[in-house]
Amino acid sequence: MQEDTSKRTDVNELGEFGLIEHLTKDFKSKNASTAYGIGDDAAVIDNGGDKLSLVTTDMLVEGIHFDLMYTPIKHLGYKSVVVNLSDIYAMNGIPKQITVSIAISNRFSVEAMEELYAGIKLACERYDVDLIGGDMTSSPKGLIISVTAIGEGERDRVVYRNTAKVGDLFCITGNLGAAYLGLQILERERKIFLEHPDIQPDLGKETYLIERLLKPEARKDLIEVMRKSDLVPTSMIDISDGLASEIFHICTQSGVGAFIEESGVPIKQETEVQAIDFKIDPITCALSGGEDYELLFTVNPKDLDKVKYMPDIYIAGEVVDESEGIILNTKGGNRHPIKAQGWNHFKP
């Protein structure tokens, strides 16, 4: 490989976000239509009309993001679309189109691809998006899926990460930490299976946690609820890398701090029970787990009454001055600084 071997920096030293920042910092946008580039859930293109275009893309790699030993390939197709739609909703936009590029090794049959596309089609139908293009090629090893989602947002209603204001309220949708525990359960079963192929798993009581991992949904429903109530968050991000990482993105980019109540972070009872079973603190699953595809957003306190009565939305804390840091107020009344622990794909 033609590469200067005189200096070699491992990508682990920078991590995913650090590497992106390092590699793209010198790129300057020149086109008037490029309204917002790298650094939010989606890029924003302004073609001059009432609507702004939103663009986001994600790549899922076998052996890194999914294990086909326990991931039904139809679910994988569904999820590969949904994770991208979640980024469009996180801009307060509506996804409209997707492209899907696939690389497959010769171990995959036409029938396996039919299953994958059945999942993609189901997601397109549920979320009203159109498949408009893509690429299909072979790979030396494994399955790689790259999806780009394109959506639209009203000019004065697109919501960014960098616009939270001191005094705003932090809100979280749904519940957190379940997908992470679903992953732990499936990893446990995989190990048992590899050691004792004759033991059949009984996953009945853990169905919810596993489904949260294998077949997540994007919060289209709540974006619609907010629209009907004429509520526009002051900032928003989707929770894909764990709550801690997302709070950091909003705080760093908005130049603010956060005061989060542990009791305000929504965690389902099944998640709590399972976390304790695995000897993990449930709040750790929420803060560092990832793959929830819920939304974290901030609202102006004048909108408290609107948000208070919305279904499946929980007030988790307050935006504070940057100097106060990013703090978790535990149920026991202790104040801990939250650490950014975004999912680092480069650290196995």
Next chain:
Amino acid sequence: MQEDTSKRTDVNELGEFGLIEHLTKDFKSKNASTAYGIGDDAAVIDNGGDKLSLVTTDMLVEGIHFDLMYTPIKHLGYKSVVVNLSDIYAMNGIPKQITVSIAISNRFSVEAMEELYAGIKLACERYDVDLIGGDMTSSPKGLIISVTAIGEGERDRVVYRNTAKVGDLFCITGNLGAAYLGLQILERERKIFLEHPDIQPDLGKETYLIERLLKPEARKDLIEVMRKSDLVPTSMIDISDGLASEIFHICTQSGVGAFIEESGVPIKQETEVQAIDFKIDPITCALSGGEDYELLFTVNPKDLDKVKYMPDIYIAGEVVDESEGIILNTKGGNRHPIKAQGWNHFKP
């Protein structure tokens, strides 16, 4: 892997285009803004303004599309952008934004990624496009690059593949077959190197052919020339899979035939000499070689005078009735049916 083993069809049986057609045929577009989906160089999104949005995507996989043993990684970054821009130009559009997603194994250093992004940046600068997003993840093996390009086209000037009319003239830009021979040269040198690591290659006289493979350019220049001359082709496609495959796309989708003069297919002298050296008929390199990133388009005969004097554009034949087939009239005066021999990544 969870896959029904009762029936297993190998993807080779369908090939790239057959597989895409098979997997996506039941997808129905629902959004009014989806003006044109799968089946052209780029998809078309209509948000109601003067301009239409164009979207295209390509995935490049190490070991399938490129070999880092002889591909400088900066060139690879450049090429991964250019091949997508070529698809936007083939719609008679102007590319404006790109997203770039990368998966890398731990064999790649930060310095190698800096080189890759230096190539991406150079392409962005030369073609006036903005990098607006992407994804960065690890892979179990090799480098995968997925680029999506977004462009714009004037509503009445976007050009499709399916609108060639009987009597139109086929035109080809630049010259064909060079990249294919560049690949053969590098493959030959690779084999020599593996067997005799001490022999240094002397590639001086083959520079042009190799550069055509490693650092292709998209025909932005000629799209601008056509615009200035107010020439709108009646159909257009970029020549990425070999001329034969592209003629078939235009003919099949337009419901027409083609009569192509071998003497009208532009082939550079270096290409001819090298082809003969490899004991390959030069026209075969043009028809089946691929990776030229030139344009094949048709014009109304009333525009003959405009196109005749344009630089680097060659009239290669005529659109005929579908019943007459797709024919090559050789320099020796023989008429051969052209076979579609698009690059099939699934057949090594």
